[in-house]
Amino acid sequence: MDVNDFWQENKRFVLTVSGGVLVFFTSVLLIKNIYGAELVDQERRKTKAENTLAGPLYAQAELDALRAENAKLVAAHGSLLQASTFQARPAFAPNSSPMATRYFEVVDATRSELLPAAGRAGIAVPEDIGLPALAPNKDEHIARHLDALDIIDRTLRLAFEAGIGRVEGIDIKLDARLLSGKPLDGLEKTHVTFKLRGNAAALTQLTLMLESSSSARVGVLDSAKFLAGGARVEDARLELVLCAVRMHESKSEDPASPKPRPKPTPSKGN
Numbered sequence: 001m002d003v004n005d006f007w008q009e010n011k012r013f014v015l016t017v018s019g020g021v022l023v024f025f026t027s028v029l030l031i032k033n034i035y036g037a038e039l040v041d042q043e044r045r046k047t048k049a050e051n052t053l054a055g056p057l058y059a060q061a062e063l064d065a066l067r068a069e070n071a072k073l074v075a076a077h078g079s080l081l082q083a084s085t086f087q088a089r090p091a092f093a094p095n096s097s098p099m100a101t102r103y104f105e106v107v108d109a110t111r112s113e114l115l116p117a118a119g120r121a122g123i124a125v126p127e128d129i130g131l132p133a134l135a136p137n138k139d140e141h142i143a144r145h146l147d148a149l150d151i152i153d154r155t156l157r158l159a160f161e162a163g164i165g166r167v168e169g170i171d172i173k174l175d176a177r178l179l180s181g182k183p184l185d186g187l188e189k190t191h192v193t194f195k196l197r198g199n200a201a202a203l204t205q206l207t208l209m210l211e212s213s214s215s216a217r218v219g220v221l222d223s224a225k226f227l228a229g230g231a232r233v234e235d236a237r238l239e240l241v242l243c244a245v246r247m248h249e250s251k252s253e254d255p256a257s258p259k260p261r262p263k264p265t266p267s268k269g270n
Contacts, residue, residue: 086190086219086244092150099139106146107131110153121160123167129156130170130192140178144190147244148172151192154218155210155242162206165198190244191222200226200236207238219244 058066091109094102111129118125130152136142152170159167173191177184196203207224219242227237 085247086147086151088147088150088244092146092153094143094146099142100135100137103135103142103146106149107135110149114153114156117160118156118167121163123160123164125156125167126170128170130172132172141174144174144178144244145172148190148192151219151242151244155192155194155240158209158218159194159196159206162209163199163202164196164206165202166196167194168197169193169195184246184248185250186248188246188248189222190246192219192242192244194238194240194242196238196240198236203236203238207240210240210242218242 092106097105114129115125115127129149131145131149136145156167171191171193173193175184175188175190178188196206203226207221210218210221222241222243223239224241225239227239
């Protein structure tokens with residue numbers, strides 16, 4: 001078969017293939033002319049990033065500065081934790097006795113001292129001094145009530161010294177997570193609320209005494225609200241909320257920690 005016969009029989013195929021080759025090389029030239037500079041730039045940036053990742057990310061001086069800053073933050077955290085965490089006095093702390101026995105011992109000793117002291121100061125105080133009618137029966141709950149009782153004892157003694165009029169109510173509220181049995185992490189607060197009435201100057205003096213009593217920290221002062229009373233200055237009202245704070249290690253996941261990759265879901269066809 002000569003060339004002329006081949007051409008006559010296959011010219012459509014030859015023209016189609018030649019056209020495809022022409023289109024391919026024309027497309028390559030167009031892409032190179034349009035995107036060639038960008039492709040070169042992306043390759044250069046990729047090479048630079050690979051070289052950066054292959055070497056040290058931080059210089060030694062930068063690492064030393066970061067370590068020093070971290071040490072300062074750890075020290076500041078420790079100071080804040082020590083300043084805010086409530087430390088019950090030995091008379092209110094658990095001891096070798098069973099918790100239930102210890103609770104009744106502390107309650108009896110505290111009431112036997114506070115109520116006569118209130119009578120001598122001429123200040124009315126609730127007979128239950130804020131304790132629940134039913135004694136707590138779980139060790140964790142008892143420990144928090146002992147903390148609250150320590151706060152009540154310290155606050156009322158300062159109130160007697162300030163010369164307030166009367167104590168209208170005391171309420172203890174444990175952390176909701178503790179009551180529900182949920183895990184505790186971060187800050188745990190036992191709130192003790194005092195509703196007081198008396199001379200405005202005496203109530204103000206009590207608030208200042210609570211804040212300045214650094215030698216015997218009376219919990220953390222969460223809030224102090226002066227409420228409308230009667231027409232006389234002796235009818236001022238104050239609602240104080242103090243907290244016994246405990247710090248628990250956070251159990252939340254560290255956002256910087258690597259997360260496991262999810263397992264691929266098999267397709268329906270498999």
